[in-house]
Amino acid sequence: MNRIQVIGAVGIIAGAVMLQGCVAPEPRQELFAPTDAQMKIRSAQSRTFEVADSAVAMRGVIAALQDLGFIIERANAPLGLVTAARFAEPNYYDVLGVTVTVRPQESGKTMIRANAIYNSKPIEDPKVYQNFFAAVERSLFLVKE
Amino acid sequence: MRITPPNSERSGHKVGRGRGALILTLTCGMLLGGCAERTQPAQFFALSPESSANRAMQTRLFETGNDHELLSASAASLQDLGFQIEESVREVGLLRAAKERSAREYGQYRNRFLIWLVSLGHLVIPIDLHQKIAATIVIRPTNQGDTRREVRIMFYRVIWKGDGQADRNYIPPGEQKMEMVRDPEIYQQFFAKLSKAVFLEPHSI
Numbered sequence: 001m002n003r004i005q006v007i008g009a010v011g012i013i014a015g016a017v018m019l020q021g022c023v024a025p026e027p028r029q030e031l032f033a034p035t036d037a038q039m040k041i042r043s044a045q046s047r048t049f050e051v052a053d054s055a056v057a058m059r060g061v062i063a064a065l066q067d068l069g070f071i072i073e074r075a076n077a078p079l080g081l082v083t084a085a086r087f088a089e090p091n092y093y094d095v096l097g098v099t100v101t102v103r104p105q106e107s108g109k110t111m112i113r114a115n116a117i118y119n120s121k122p123i124e125d126p127k128v129y130q131n132f133f134a135a136v137e138r139s140l141f142l143v144k145e
Numbered sequence: 146m147r148i149t150p151p152n153s154e155r156s157g158h159k160v161g162r163g164r165g166a167l168i169l170t171l172t173c174g175m176l177l178g179g180c181a182e183r184t185q186p187a188q189f190f191a192l193s194p195e196s197s198a199n200r201a202m203q204t205r206l207f208e209t210g211n212d213h214e215l216l217s218a219s220a221a222s223l224q225d226l227g228f229q230i231e232e233s234v235r236e237v238g239l240l241r242a243a244k245e246r247s248a249r250e251y252g253q254y255r256n257r258f259l260i261w262l263v264s265l266g267h268l269v270i271p272i273d274l275h276q277k278i279a280a281t282i283v284i285r286p287t288n289q290g291d292t293r294r295e296v297r298i299m300f301y302r303v304i305w306k307g308d309g310q311a312d313r314n315y316i317p318p319g320e321q322k323m324e325m326v327r328d329p330e331i332y333q334q335f336f337a338k339l340s341k342a343v344f345l346e347p348h349s350i
Binding site: 055058059062063066067068069071072073074075076077078086087088089092093095096116118123125127128129131132134135138 | 186187189190191192193196199200203232234236237239241279281283285286297299301321322323324325
């Protein structure tokens with residue numbers, strides 16, 4: 001009896017150990033799933049402007065980038081896409097890149113989103129985007145004049 | 146520049162030290178050159194005090210409602226200056242063009258030789274070999290009446306350096322240097338050509 005009990009206990013333990021491998025793995029954090037930090041950056045990178053015509057907004061963005069000393073590399077009017085870059089003067093070995101998308105919203109507004117990179121590393125400082133949108137605002141105001 | 150004292154009775158050992166000091170000074174100078182203060186990214190997105198002066202230099206206004214003509218005349222003017230058009234987007238009035246040229250200059254060879262001489266053959270500075278000069282033009286309407294166009298052009302250069310030698314270390318070729326062109330004469334030249342091409346008088350802002 002005692003012997004059977006021992007065998008039973010060993011069997012249960014062995015079974016438990018073997019079953020251990022069958023536990024569903026802990027769900028790993030998805031690489032492409034949005035995180036809180038990403039949402040925060042995204043809201044810093046986007047701003048809505050009271051401009052009905054997205055072509056006007058796009059020209060405003062281009063003018064703002066030029067005022068900031070950026071070189072416009074690519075533009076696509078139907079998609080509202082602008083890519084620009086500039087050298088990190090006075091340091092001529094570093095490059096700053098920015099991609100801006102201009103999308104018309106309903107109710108006569110336009111959403112502008114900017115992604116900036118510094119030597120192919122994304123810039124996550126909200127101050128950078130605040131400064132950029134201040135320049136866009138200024139330039140849109142000048143265009144309207 | 147004189148490091149060793151000018152009296153004639155010196156041992157070879159002392160000369161060697163003088164040379165060492167010279168090389169050290171030159172190396173330190175080069176290293177310090179790389180220590181130029183880094184600008185923070187936030188500053189690049191804020192308008193700098195010189196941005197309005199640059200804007201004035203790079204911009205001219207033309208009294209015309211014809212985007213198309215101004216754009217094609219700009220392309221023609223760039224072609225006259227030896228540029229190849231790389232990209233054009235009519236809807237936003239964008240042109241991008243570039244030309245590649247040799248960047249060799251006589252003065253650089255002279256400086257390289259002088260530095261080689263002063264460093265007693267220990268330092269061969271790289272010289273500029275090749276350059277790409279690029280231009281981006283944006284044309285946009287500036288008033289509601291659609292009768293005035295603003296043309297803004299920006300020139301910049303990318304320079305590739307040759308090889309060199311710092312004491313026993315070989316400096317490989319291909320180092321890149323980039324700079325905006327800030328010479329007003331180059332911009333004036335372009336706008337003079339453009340205004341001739343469109344038969345219009347350019348106005349400064």
